[in-house]
Amino acid sequence: MTKIIDGNELSKQIKSEIKERINVLKDKGLIPGLGVVLVGDDPASHVYVRMKEKDCEEVGIYTETKRLPKDTPQQEIIDIVDSFNSDEKFHGILVQHPLPGHMDEVEVFDRILPAKDVDGFHPFNVGKLLIGDNTFVACTPYGVMEMLTRSGYSPEGKHAVIVGRSTIVGKPLAALLVQKDKHANATVTICHSRTKDLGEITRTADILIAAIGSPRFIKADMVRDGAVVIDVGVNRIDDPSRKSGYRLVGDVDYEAVLDKVEAITPVPGGVGPMTRTMLLNNTTLSAENSLK
Numbered sequence: 001m002t003k004i005i006d007g008n009e010l011s012k013q014i015k016s017e018i019k020e021r022i023n024v025l026k027d028k029g030l031i032p033g034l035g036v037v038l039v040g041d042d043p044a045s046h047v048y049v050r051m052k053e054k055d056c057e058e059v060g061i062y063t064e065t066k067r068l069p070k071d072t073p074q075q076e077i078i079d080i081v082d083s084f085n086s087d088e089k090f091h092g093i094l095v096q097h098p099l100p101g102h103m104d105e106v107e108v109f110d111r112i113l114p115a116k117d118v119d120g121f122h123p124f125n126v127g128k129l130l131i132g133d134n135t136f137v138a139c140t141p142y143g144v145m146e147m148l149t150r151s152g153y154s155p156e157g158k159h160a161v162i163v164g165r166s167t168i169v170g171k172p173l174a175a176l177l178v179q180k181d182k183h184a185n186a187t188v189t190i191c192h193s194r195t196k197d198l199g200e201i202t203r204t205a206d207i208l209i210a211a212i213g214s215p216r217f218i219k220a221d222m223v224r225d226g227a228v229v230i231d232v233g234v235n236r237i238d239d240p241s242r243k244s245g246y247r248l249v250g251d252v253d254y255e256a257v258l259d260k261v262e263a264i265t266p267v268p269g270g271v272g273p274m275t276r277t278m279l280l281n282n283t284t285l286s287a288e289n290s291l292k
């Protein structure tokens with residue numbers, strides 16, 4: 001029987017742990033706070049930010065969101081980030097990606113103080129992650145690691161193959177999996193669009209992670225029998241039977257691989273909720289750090 005790794009269920013567990021940590025902070029007079037910047041009118045970004053606000057409310061994190069029109073000058077965004085940086089109410093800062101095209105996203109993200117960089121995108125934190133220091137870990141890779149360990153699929157000694165080398169998913173996930181740590185210690189291969197004979201490589205994976213952005217790209221013949229499959233992809237495909245006219249699918253051909261794998265994450269309900277939960281974790285961690 002294939003195990004379905006349920007991201008909603010795991011998130012529920014982690015959120016209850018976070019609530020307990022927040023209660024401890026509240027007893028000490030501290031409420032974790034998250035400052036959010038949302039620029040433009042991208043519908044998906046608005047949905048994501050609303051979900052993140054709701055998550056924060058659920059666990060007891062204070063949030064304040066600055067919603068700005070897409071033609072806002074970059075300097076104005078930087079000024080807001082600076083004001084969040086210097087305001088003790090905010091332990092974490094989130095600038096929703098993507099920013100409108102006229103902005104230099106790297107410049108804006110790098111303005112966030114590393115101590116409040118709960119998305120884990122600042123080069124300082126990325127560097128610390130690589131050398132294995134305690135730091136804020138980008139939420140999606142962190143969520144994937146939690147899914148593996150909490151479901152009993154330790155990566156130790158396993159061959160983990162990641163398809164996708166983005167700076168927000170593939171690369172930091174490789175850095176985590178390869179760490180000398182009992183929850184990591186994997187042998188890691190990263191694949192990308194220039195990889196030759198992709199299927200030859202993915203078929204050697206004990207743990208296969210797809211972060212491509214291409215609907216149902218990973219077919220059954222690319223997956224080894226008994227592998228553990230983590231599907232990071234979120235893709236909209238047309239579905240006239242739905243009121244919305246679309247539905248979400250992952251980067252893995254879920255139905256086709258389901259019977260041959262040991263475990264798999266669904267889309268939706270897999271990595272997505274875990275990503276959101278790790279943002280709550282990082283914001284709480286930042287508030288805890290502020291007391292040290």
Ligand SMILES: NC(=O)c1ccc[n+]([C@@H]2O[C@H](COP(=O)([O-])OP(=O)(O)OC[C@H]3O[C@@H](n4cnc5c(N)ncnc54)[C@H](OP(=O)(O)O)[C@@H]3O)[C@@H](O)[C@H]2O)c1
Nearest residue numbers: 140164165166169192193211212213232233234271272275
């Ligand atoms: N669930 C979540 O919380 C969450 C969070 C983040 C992202 N996502 C989803 O995860 C997916 C990936 O996101 P991303 O931001 O990492 O995407 P991205 O920046 O576009 O990176 C995609 C990666 O896939 C590789 N790739 C593309 N086509 C390929 C092919 N034919 N063969 C092998 N590799 C190929 C690219 O290779 P090159 O580097 O050579 O171009 C690139 O490294 C998207 O569906 C996104 O929506 C989900």
